[in-house]
Amino acid sequence: MQNKKESENKMSKIRMNTEFRNKILNRYVESTETETTQEQQAFLQARENVDKIYPQAFELAKLVVGRAYPKEDVDTCKSLKQKYGQPLDVVAKDKCFYFSYAKDELNEDEDESDRNISEHFDFGLFGEVDNSNYGNTTGKQFAYAYKREELKAKECNPDILAQQNGKDENPHKTKHIDANDKALGYTNYSRYNSDDDNTIGISKEFDSQFYLDIIGTSHCRSRTIACTKQEFQVFQMLKQAKANVITCHQKWIDSIEKQKQAMKTGLKAYRYLSEGVELMKELGIELDEAELVRCNSTGLTIYNPQNLASMIKGMKNTTMTREQKIAIRKKYESEGKIN
Numbered sequence: 001m002q003n004k005k006e007s008e009n010k011m012s013k014i015r016m017n018t019e020f021r022n023k024i025l026n027r028y029v030e031s032t033e034t035e036t037t038q039e040q041q042a043f044l045q046a047r048e049n050v051d052k053i054y055p056q057a058f059e060l061a062k063l064v065v066g067r068a069y070p071k072e073d074v075d076t077c078k079s080l081k082q083k084y085g086q087p088l089d090v091v092a093k094d095k096c097f098y099f100s101y102a103k104d105e106l107n108e109d110e111d112e113s114d115r116n117i118s119e120h121f122d123f124g125l126f127g128e129v130d131n132s133n134y135g136n137t138t139g140k141q142f143a144y145a146y147k148r149e150e151l152k153a154k155e156c157n158p159d160i161l162a163q164q165n166g167k168d169e170n171p172h173k174t175k176h177i178d179a180n181d182k183a184l185g186y187t188n189y190s191r192y193n194s195d196d197d198n199t200i201g202i203s204k205e206f207d208s209q210f211y212l213d214i215i216g217t218s219h220c221r222s223r224t225i226a227c228t229k230q231e232f233q234v235f236q237m238l239k240q241a242k243a244n245v246i247t248c249h250q251k252w253i254d255s256i257e258k259q260k261q262a263m264k265t266g267l268k269a270y271r272y273l274s275e276g277v278e279l280m281k282e283l284g285i286e287l288d289e290a291e292l293v294r295c296n297s298t299g300l301t302i303y304n305p306q307n308l309a310s311m312i313k314g315m316k317n318t319t320m321t322r323e324q325k326i327a328i329r330k331k332y333e334s335e336g337k338i339n
Contacts, residue, residue, distance in 0.1 A: 160177060
């Protein structure tokens with residue numbers, strides 16, 4: 001009991017420093033990411049909804065694309081290519097399509113040029129969610145959130161876009177985006193047809209589920225595929241479901257970032273390590289103070305008088321043999337341990 005009391009008294013004198021603050025903060029963030037909250041559950045549910053609608057939307061896409069490019073025509077084109085070679089290489093696989101339907105009625109301020117409603121639908125992992133087609137970040141926002149666990153396992157930061165939402169481009173953001181893209185095996189669209197993309201790994205595996213045969217090797221914008229309004233709405237549902245993943249992920253990360261900022265402010269005001277440990281306990285997170293100190297780069301060596309004296313003494317009369325240095329270091333480390 002006496003040793004325990006002495007240990008607690010020593011702990012209460014340990015001053016807070018940047019390293020302790022960061023370790024406590026990181027431990028808190030780890031806890032918040034696994035904590036069951038409304039924001040976390042909404043995000044997980046949004047991803048589940050995407051998993052449900054993806055197969056439904058793609059099965060419908062098969063039907064619509066099959067109407068535009070019947071299998072017998074595709075087979076004929078392939079046969080002609082085998083006979084005549086490259087000049088008849090007009091069949092390709094793609095995972096993104098322009099679908100379009102014609103409105104039954106026009107508004108008073110519309111004319112015939114407004115009758116057809118078209119949108120670009122990309123079934124790939126990095127397919128855009130809004131209607132600006134290429135060059136936007138919604139595809140990456142979805143991909144990072146949807147494959148969050150896989151990116152975490154590769155020691156990447158899948159939350160970087162949510163954390164940097166509204167901020168200008170910067171090296172920190174770029175570094176993590178590049179790492180995420182590499183981990184997912186993603187490269188930008190580089191050719192007319194997406195089966196020519198250089199994606200590998202996770203992205204390639206995901207995208208491979210959603211390729212369909214089309215006739216015509218030009219950009220997908222030039223081959224709008226007709227569908228009904230009801231079919232069009234199903235494709236829109238997939239986009240909306242993916243957009244909801246982005247929205248829910250953003251709200252969840254915003255919540256964590258606000259908590260993180262409050263923790264930073266509080267920890268910065270604390271003078272002693274014991275205050276940080278007490279805060280964590282109040283938050284329901286057990287933190288082993290002794291372990292925290294042992295893992296610290298300085299630990300008790302700075303605050304324990306005996307250890308500090310030994311360290312200072314070692315700063316003079318430094319001419320000694322290697323064996324003497326090792327012996328002093330072992331004694332120094334041994335005295336720094338907490339009973």
